[in-house]
Amino acid sequence: MNFQKEKELVRRCYAAADSADPSDIGTILAEFVSPDWQWRGFHPFNELTGPQDVADQFWAPLRHSLTRMQRRMDVFMAGLNETDGFESTWVVSMGHLMGLFDTPWLGIAPTGKMAFLRYCEFNRVADGKIVETAMYFDIPHLMMQAGLNPFPPQTAAHLVQPGPMTHDGLLFEAQPVEEGDKTLASINAMIGDLGTWQLGLPLEEELARTWNDDMIWWGPAGIGATYTIERYAKQHSGPFRAAFTDRSKTNHLCRMAEGHYGGFFGWPNFTARHTGGFMGMPASDTPGEMRVIDIYRRDGEKLAENWIFIDLLHFWKTQGVDILDRMQRVPRT
Template structure:
């Protein structure tokens, strides 16, 4: 099992080398990643195998699109994943990738102006190399910055999202083991209480079991951010539950905590059938899968903040709605 501090140092070096001027991403990935690297990215990048392929398909196009690329990191922590019995070591990074939007990315037209792409990544470190990565990024957020509005029915607020209110999310130093255990136990309680939508409590009282009254929920573009339990219930959780049925059980690839921070991701997290309108689009009756990353900050014995990344482009494509194909430059008219 990889030591947490050495795993953090590996990922920090990887990040730093990606930002070296004129660095070749393929060289950087070959240096820091295993030859058998598996990379999970949002649609249209999806799953990629091997460092060179990841560099060619994602990092090089990203660098051409967002020039003078800079990582603005808000949360950084590591842990041994509960999934699989704490045998795997993962390092988590979350924030924005910032640059000058000078060339199209995934068909999104450039602005020539500063742009910030929300991201969160999980890196599994084994034998001194990054062996697996989940790299999630909010492309609809970039669309909004380009003046496009792919989801007309957003129920909460679109924002360039800040880091933790406590400004303590960069856990470069070791953290007390007990704090991470407490945080992970709270996240597991929340999953058990919210995961199946059948507690018998009101939605607000169900949330109050694990969430602070003034919780902050930093959702993806297309859904938006919301604040306090009542507004979260009104602006996201309630509409989401009303739109879906036949929700599957939650399934995670990794779930870990360090200090007051925790996170998980699934590929997919769960599936559900769209039986009502969602995000301004009509019901399809089809089952779709949700690729999700959740990052949490614990304050005392409650969850105070939650940052969420959902591959909405993948979900809607599975429903027969190809958002990227509808972008202006892809319109044959």
Template sequence: MAFHSQKRLVRKYYQALDTSEINTAADTVSAVSQFCSAELLWRGFHPFNEIRGADAVENQFWGPLKSSLTGLQHRIDIFFAGNNIYPETGGVWICSMGHLMGLFDKTWLGIRPTGKLAFLRFAAFHRIENEKIVETAMYFDIPHFMMQAGLQPFPPQTGQHLVQPGPATHDGLLYEEHDPKEGQKTLTLIDQMARDLGQWGSGLPLEAELRRTWHEDMLWWGPEGIGATYTIERYAKQHAGPFRASFSERSKTNHICRIGEGNYGAFFGWPNFVATPTGGFMGMPATGKPGAFRVIDLYRREGEKLKENWIFIDLLHFWKGQGVDILARTTGIAQP
């Protein structure tokens, strides 16, 4: 399938959200209701969490964000589609990734405005039925947004966080039809990688395990608080190794959607897995309390192995479940 109509729908939705900024609330409501089902199920990072209904999504998320980021626009780096491999949540899904960009002119979530350009890094999945978006998972890096406003939500991270670029190959916008065999090849490789990742016990040294599915010069674009890292050796040292050492009792992986097209693939869960911090994590002490990880992962395959990975983790939700309200602690304003 080419997924032309579904891709066109999501692109028009983004365009309507951007141009509705002639900026009345009614325009934004119209943009959401025009393209989304009235019964839309929307999942977002803390403090938004799960929202039901197109009007509620506009009132609770898009309206406040657009009033804070003057001239908000989508800058998309990755865009592709696929049939979900999980039949219980099946159908056609569109995945996109990039930044929401605007001038940070009004307070958002207690974060004080800078009057300067700001980027909210995001990834989104949209399920399409009957020419409407009926389900969305939209994950966004609020801690990185906080850093741009001069706040420091976390201790120093093991990797390095930047305004993250799109694919090195500049071919992430899959607006046209692609060979379905290539998408299946990507999905098969992601499945092998996910099985290795989920076991934490392949019997191989960590770097040897990673070399089964990753290029030696892989790029892992992690969230603020963890950061990005480059090459298998540094990824093992700066994230994968410390992460595995920090947690025990990792649950099985539970994804809602996994799709692939061409050299790109992605998945998300709600949550993806649960694990117990027993060795300290992100510079904070272990609690021994199970914590849920809401994650979107996007991948670029190059040849027979994975080359780039973009990761969105709801660290605000994870830490609030551990008894630490990072957003309230950093801004001084508690969210519902």
């Protein structure tokens, strides 16, 4: 399969909805999605159903806030879903939604300046319609652009994240099947090593089995990005593993690859109990849910870049901390 029809459907949907007046987005979406479209988004949106509900709750308010919005894609791909036996077809895009932050959104005060909302979207296509979507976006990064600091200082760096170093992530044309198979195998090898953090090797040796030494891990705001295996181990993976226990098994709803790119998402991916220290927060006896999207670029036999979207607002809400409510009561710096 080359997935060209599915890719074209999603691209036409983007072109029509992104250029529509906010009041018309629901009608536009109805041309491309099923009436019972299942949409999953980060907190506070969570699960929505049908084009009008998604338009009213998410797209119209966002478009009113980020005026003159542009979709700036860095990765676009499609593939069959390994988790259902390669039965369903998914089209994935990743990048930024950029606009002028002119009116409040989610209680975040506008700046009147350019703002970037990191996003990644998985769309399941069946019978010529988008029937299911996971739309993940980095709200804390938007907060930071508005002068708010929702979390204590992060262990790594966070920027407006670039796309792939190779500038070849927009797979509008069909890709060799064997390259996607190699990428999916590399992702699965990494997941197999990850397991429940009990492979038994020193962390850097474990990572070196499936990652190139000059890997880049583009983490979400609050954690940040880090470069090379050594710094990734010190600045995220090591501290993260040390701060959690009772990690559940991985539960992906979709895992796919095309060409040198691939990724997955879960709802949630896994649960774990926070023993204290992660992002400067106290411990909790309540298991927290990690809703995650990971997008990968493979170079050779190993993974080279990884873009991560974690619903930290939802995770911390399960731990009794409402970041959105707290930030609305903090003056902007």
